Amino acid sequence: MSRVFVVDDEVAVREALDSLFRSVDLKVDLFASAAEFLQYMRPDGPSCLVLDIRLPGVSGLDFQDELLRAGIRIPIIFMTGHGDIPMSVRAMKAGAIDFLAKPFRDQDMLDAVAAALKRDQQMREAESANRALREAYERLTTREREVMALVTSGLMNKQVAGELGLSEITIKIHRSHAMQKMKARSLADLVRMSESLGLQVAKSRRP
C-alpha cells in the first residue's frame, strides 16, 4: 500500500492534504515537525514525503540533508509559501521530486506524489533484485567467483584456465556451476549481473 507522509507545521494544510490524498486512496500520515517524523516507525512499502520548506526548528532543506546523511532514501516533494529559485535549485539538486508553491493545483500535487511513489517503487524493486543477486553470489565458491569475474570480463575459457593455472575442462565445470547458481540464462545475462554487483575485473597476473 502506498503511503504519503506530510510534514507541515500548519494544521490547516495538513488536514487539507490528508483529505486530498485519501480521496485518491492513498494512505497518509501527518506530522507537525521533522522531529515527529523521525520518531515515527515507518511501515515498509512505497512511500514519499511531502515537506514544507519552512518548518519550526529546522528548515525543510536542512532536513533533506539530514535524511540523506542518515541513509534514509525517500523521495521528497517540497511545498513552500514563497519559493525562491536558489532554494528550489538546492532542493532539486539534492534529489527532490518537485517543488510546489502554495497554493498549488491538486493535480500538480497528485502528479508529483504519483511520480515520487513510482520512483520509490522502482528503487525498492531495484534494491530487492540486487539483494537476490547478492544472495546468489554469496553461495558461489571462491573458485567459481574467480571464474565468473574473469569470464564476464571477456576472457576465453582457455585464457581463464591459463590465468588460474587450471585445465580448460575444470574452468567449464566451474563456469556452468556459477551460471546455474546465479540463474543466468546466458553469458550476457551473467555479464549484466556482474555489472549490477559491481564486480571488479581481477587484474591479469601476467603482463
Place this chain on the structure above:
Amino acid sequence: MSTFRLRWWPTPPAVLAYGVAILSVTAALALALLLEAWVQSAPTVSLFLCAIMFVAWYGGLGPSVLAVVLATVYFTLFMVEPTGAVAVDGHDVPRIVLFILTTVFVILLSAAQQRNAQELVRVNKALLAEVAQRRRVEAYLDEAQALSRTGSFGWTPASNDLFFSKECQRLLELDLDQRPSFDDILARVHADDRPMVHAVRERSDAGQPDHDYEIRWRALAGTSKILHVRAHRVRLQSGEEELVVAVMDVTAARRAQEALHATEVALTHAARVATLGEMSASIAHEVNQPLAAIVTNGAAGARWLDRQPPDLGEVRSAIERMIRDAQRASEVVQRLRALARKAPVERQPIDLNEVVGDSIAFLQREIQTRRIVLKSELRPGLPPVVADRIELQQVVINLMVNGMQAMERVSDRPRLLLVRTSSETGSEAGQAVLAVQDSGIGLDSASLTRLFNPFFTTRPAGLGLGLSICRSIVESHGGRIWASTNEGPGATFQVALPLSTERIA
C-alpha cells in the same frame, strides 16, 4: 484734581512775618485813630482782632504773639485813659484782661485751624500718592493682561453685575456700551460648549469654588477663538458672592497643539506601516497558509464528490475546514487592516492582556521563524487601562519585535522573550505595567540614555523611530516607558499606564 489749598503761599520768612505783625497792628491802630477823629466812633478792639487774626493766619504763632503784645501796648497807650501813658486805671484792668483773653483765644483758634489745615494737606498728599500708585498698578495690570492675552471679569450672580478688564473687552470683542448681560455673553459661546458652561454654573451654585475649562468663542469676524477659562468664587466682605474669572486666548497654542498632534498621528501611522513592511514576508505567509489549505480542501472535496458513490461526509468536513480557514485568513487580514488603518485615536477602557494576546497572535509567525521561545505571564483580572487599542498594540508589537531583533545573533542560549503584565502597588499604584524581557545583546549605559530619542538605533537598517514613537504614544496616554538591563543577559522594557476608573464597556 483740585486740592484744599489753605495757604496759597509758602511759609513766609520770619522777618517778613514779624514785620507784617507790627505793620498790621500799627495799621489797625492808625485806622482806629483816624476813624475816631472823623466818625467819633472807634472800633479799635475789632480792628486789632482783625489784625491779629490776619497775622495768625499769615505768619503763625510767633508773629501773632508779637501782634497781641503790640496790640495790648497800643491799647493801654492810646485807648485807655490816660492816653499816651502805660499807666492803667483800676477799672480798666478787666477791659484789658478781656482784650488779652480774646486775642489769645483768637490765636488758639487760628492755630487749631492751621493744624487742621496742615493735617488735611498731609492726608490729601497721601491720598494723591495712593491714587498715583493705584493708577500705576492698574496700568501694569492692563499691560500684563494685554501681554499675556489674559482678560478678567467679575460677575456677581445675585445682581447679575458684570465688570470687564480692558483686555477682556478686547479679547471677547465686547461692546460695553450695550451693557452685556450674562446671557449675552453666553450667546457668544459656541453652541456645543454652552451645556458645559451651564454645567459649570450649576456646579458653582452647588458650592464648587474653582473651575477650569475651555470653550470656543464666537469672534466678530466670523472666526472662532479658543478660550481657557478659570473661575474662582469669592465671598466679598459685603457678604455677596462674586465669581472672578480669568480668560486666556489659547487659540494659537491649541492650533499648534492640534497640528503637532496631527503630525504625531501621521508619524505613528507611518511607523506602524513601516513595521508591517518589515514583517511583510511573515504576514504574506500567514495569509497564504489558510488560502493554500482552502484551495486544497476545495480540490479534495470535489474529488470526494466525484467518487462512486460520492462520500458526502468527507465533502462536508472539507467544506467545514474551508469555512474555518477562510475565517482565519479574514481575521489575519482584519488585524492587518486595523494596524494599517489611519484611524483617529479613540481612547476607551481596554484590557491590556487582550492587547498583548492580539499582538502575540499577530507575531506568531515571526516568533516561529526567529526561533523565539515566548513566555507570557498575564496577570488575570487586570483592571482596564484607558487607551487607543491600535496605538497600544503598536507599542506592544514594537517592544516584542525589538526584543526579538536583539536576540537575532544569539545562538548559545535560548532566545527567551518574556511578556508580563501586572498591576502595581506602592509607588506605581493605580497603574498597569507591561514588561517585555529579552535575553538578547542587552544595552550599554550610553544606549540606555538615548534609547528613546528619535533616530537613535543600534541596527544598521533601523530607522530609530520605533522606541521614540512608543514613548510618545505612552506619554500621550499619561504613562511612562523605561528600559533596564537584566541581571542575566538581555534587557527589559517596561510600560506603566494609568488604570481606568471605569469598567470595560
